[in-house]
Amino acid sequence: MSRIHVPAWLALLLRNPKSRIGLVILAFIVVIALLAPLITVAHPNDFNILATRQSPSWHHLFGTTDQGSDIFSQVVVGARRSLLLGAAAAALATGIAAILGVTAGYMGGLVDDVVNFVTNVFLTIPAIPLLVVVAGFIKNRGMGTMVLVLALVLWAFEARVLRSQALTLKNQDFVLAAKAAGEPTRRIVFGELMPNMISRVAAGFVLVFYIALLTDAGLEFLGLGDMSKTSWGVTLYWAQTNSTVLQGEWWPFFFPGAALALTVLSLVLLLAGIDEVSNPRLRAESTERRRVFGRLFGGRLVARAEGSA
C-alpha cells in the first residue's frame, strides 16, 4: 500500500499528542457539521407542540426545547454557522493583524507609532461592551456584517504579538541582507518576515478562532445576534430566556454549550501543540512527564513514549 503523502507541518502536528487530539476532535466536529443535512431527522426550527420540553431520548437525542424543536438538529446544524462565522472572522482578523503588526514592527518610526496607538486604543476599550453597543445599533446582523464587526474588534491582540515578533526578526541577518539588496518593504514583509512567522501566525489564527467562536456565541447568547438563524449561541439564548435552567431542564443549555466547549477545547489543545512544536523547551518537559507517567503505569508505556519522543 503506497504511503499517503502528508505535508510536513501536518505530520509534526499529528505527532504531538496535544495537537493530535485537538485536530481529531476538530475534524470530527467539522465532519458532523458538513454532514448535518444527512444526520438530522427534523428541521431545527420545527415546532412540535406535542413534544415540548422533553429530556433526551432515542427519538430526540438531545431533548427538545420548550417549543418542541429538536435540540440535536439545532446543535448539528448550528455548528455550521458557528464554525463558519468563527473561522471567517478569525481569518480576517489574523490577516489584518499580520499585515498591520508586521509592517509596523518592521518599519518602525511614525508608521509604528500610529499603528501602535490604534492597537492600544482598541485593546483598551473593552471588546464585549463595544460589540454589544455596535450590535445594538446595527439591526441587520447578517453573516457578513457580523464577520466584519468581530474581525474589527479582535485583531488588536494578535497585531501586538506579531509586531513584537517582527521586531525581533527584523535585525536578523537575512532581513538585513534583503534590505541591503534593495528589496522593497512590501516584498520584505510578505516574502521574508511573514514566512518565518508562519507558526506564530497559525497559532494566532487558532487563538482568534476560538475567541471569535466564544464572542459570537456570547453575543447571540445575550440576544444580539441574528436570532432567526440556527447557531449554538442562539440555542443557548432561548435556553436562558425560557428559564429552562431555573426549571431544572439541563439539556437545552448543556448540549449546545458542550458542543461549543468541545470545539474550544480542541482549538486550545491544537494551540498548545503548536506551541510545543515551535518551542523545544516545552517539548522536553512533556516527554519527561510522559516518561514519569509511563513508569507509573508499566514499563511498556515507557518504551513506547521514548520511541515516539
Place this chain on the structure above:
Amino acid sequence: MTAVVPERMVNPARETKTLLELRSLEVDYGHVRAVDGIDLSIAEGEIVGLAGESGCGKSTVAAAAMQVLRPPGRIAGGGVYFQGENLVGRDSESLRRFRWRNVSMVFQSAMNALNPVMRVGDQFVDAMRAHERIDRKRALTRAGELLDLVGIDPRRVRAYPHELSGGMRQRVIIAIALALNPELIIMDEPTTALDVVVQREILQQIEALKRDFGFAVLFITHDLSLLLEFADRIAIMYAGEIVESAPAARLVENPQHPYTQGLLRSFPPLRGPLERLTGIPGSPPDLAEPPSGCRFHPRCPHCSIDNPALYARQTSEQPTLRLVEPNHLVACHLVEDAAL
C-alpha cells in the same frame, strides 16, 4: 582594613590538606554525558585552573561541585568530596548548610547572577542570614565593609544591580562570595564578560583578597593565558575529560598533550621572534556522540594512519591519565608510547 579580615592567614609551613576532591565524576544532561569520569583535587590555599574550549564541560564541573546542577543535569557517577566527605546523595538540609559557607561561587555574568529586583545589600544579607543568626542592620554593615574591600563605596548597598557598571557588578559578586569567608571559591569565567583593562583589575583584586583571606580558588576559563600567570596548577579539559594537569610553570615549559600544545601555540607572546600562529583544526566534538577511542584523535596532528599500531589504539582505546613527572599527569597514547 576593617574587622572583616580574619585571623587565619595562609601559613606555608603548615601541611596543606585537600579541600575538594572530584573522584571519577560523571555528569549527564539527559542522555548526553557532559563530564566523563574526571579526577581533580584542590588543596587549601591553592589556585587551580581548569581550562578548555566552550562546551567541554567545565561549567558543569563547577555546578556539580556545588551540587547546584540544573535539571536535566544530574550526577551519574563518582563523588564530590569536601574535606573527605562525599556530597553526592547528601540530604538537602546539610547541603544547604555547606553551600556558600565552605564553598562559594563567582558567576560569569554578574548582571545575570544578581537578582534584578533586590537591592545589592539585601543579596549579601540573604546569604549571611541563611547561615547565621544576625540582625539585618549588622548584616548590612558587614555588606558595606565587604564592598569597601573590593573597592566599591559602601553606600552602594542600597543600589540595584542595574544601577552599577559591569566591572562594579563583578566586584559585588566577588564580595558576596567572600561574605561567609569560605575555604574555596569556584570562579566560573569571572572575567570573560569584561573588557581587558577591567579584567586585569579584577584579577589583581582577586589575588589581593586571596592573600588576605587565604581561600583556595578553582578558576575556570577558556583563556589559558590568564591561568598561566595566575594559577598554581592547571588542568586542561577536553570533551568532558581531563587530558593534562600540571603545575603552571611546568605546563608552559613542557606541555605533553597535543591539545595543550595546540592551545599554547594559539596565542602569541607580546615579545620575542615572529611566530606563525597555528590554531587547532576542526571543532570540539558533539558530546552526544563522542569520537571512539581518544576523543582528540580527529584533530590531533600525531594521529595518522601512517602509524598503524598507534592509530589503532588511538581510535579504539581511551587513554588514561598517567604520571610523566612529579605532579604532571597526561592522558595520551603518544606520550605513553614514548615513555616505554
Place this chain on the structure above:
Amino acid sequence: MRWFARRLAFYLFAIWVALTVNFLLPRLMPGDPVAGLLQHLSPAQLSSNPGLIETYRALLGGGNHSIWSDYVTYLHRIMHFNFGLSTSNYPTPVSEVVGRTLPYSIFLVGVAFLLAFVIGTLVGMVAGWRRGGLVDNVFVPVFMTIGAFPAFFTALLGLWILGLKLNWFPIQHAYGNDVTPGFNWAFLSSVGRHSELPILVIVAAFAGGWVLNMRAVMINTIGEDYVTMARAKGLRDRRVMTWYAGRNAILPPLNGFAAQFATAVGGLVFIEFIFSYPGAGYTLQNAILGNDYPLAQAILVTLSVCVIFANLIMDIFNLILDPRLRTA
C-alpha cells in the same frame, strides 16, 4: 519615570478617543441615527415619553446643528457627567442609573478577578518550581480543564450544580429581597453572600489561564543565573522560590493581568446576565435590548474609563515592583 509619564499621556488620550468614538458611533451608522432608532420604538413608548425625541436628538445628533457644535456640547456635558436621560428608566438621569449599578460591578470584578489572578499565580509558581510535584500534576490539569470551558458555560454549570441542585449558594441578584440597600450589616452580608457563587465561578474559570502563564514564566526564570546563585548561597528553598524566582516571574503575568482588564469587563457582562446580577454589564445589555442608547453608550464610556483607570493602577504597581522601570 519618563515611561510612566508617557503612559499617563496615553491614557488621557485614550479617554478622549473613547469619548469621541462614543460620540461618533451613532452618527456612523447608516441613515439618520435618530430616525433609525425611532423605527424600533413602539408607538406606545413614544407617546408615554414625550421628551424622548428631544433627548435622542441632543445626544445623537440629526438635528440642525453642525456636528462640531454638537461635539462641543457633548464634551461639555460629559465633563459634568451629564449623559442625558435614560429612556428605559425615564426620567431618571443616566448618570444616576450608572452610579447605582457600577459599584456592584466593580465589587464583583475587583474581588473575583483579583482573586483569580492571585490564586492562579500562586499555584503556577509552586507548580513551576516543583515540576512533577503534587501541585503540578493535580492542580494544574484541574484548573486547565475547568478553564478550557467557556466562562459562561462554567457559570451555567456552577449555577445549575452548586446553586440549584445542591442549593449551596443563592443564585440570583446582588442581594436578597428582604434587605434594603444601605450601609447596614444585613445588607452588606447579603451582598457578600450573593456574590459568592459568581466569584467562585469567575475564579474557577479564569484562574487556569494564570496558572499556566505563571508556570511557564517560572520555568524560564528557574533557568536564570540568579536563581542558581541563590541556591548556591544556601538559601532555603522556599525563599528562593518566592523572593528570587517568583518575584521576577510575576512581572510578565502582572502585565498580562493589566491587558486582561478589557476581557474581564467583557466576561462580566455574561456573568451578570447569567446571575441576574444588577451591575453595569447587566444594565448595558438590557439597555441595548430596550433601545436605551443614552444609557448604553454611557455605560460603554464608563467601562472604558474604568479599564483605563485600572491599567493606570497596574502601571503604578509595576513601578513599585520593578525597580528597573524607575530609571527608564
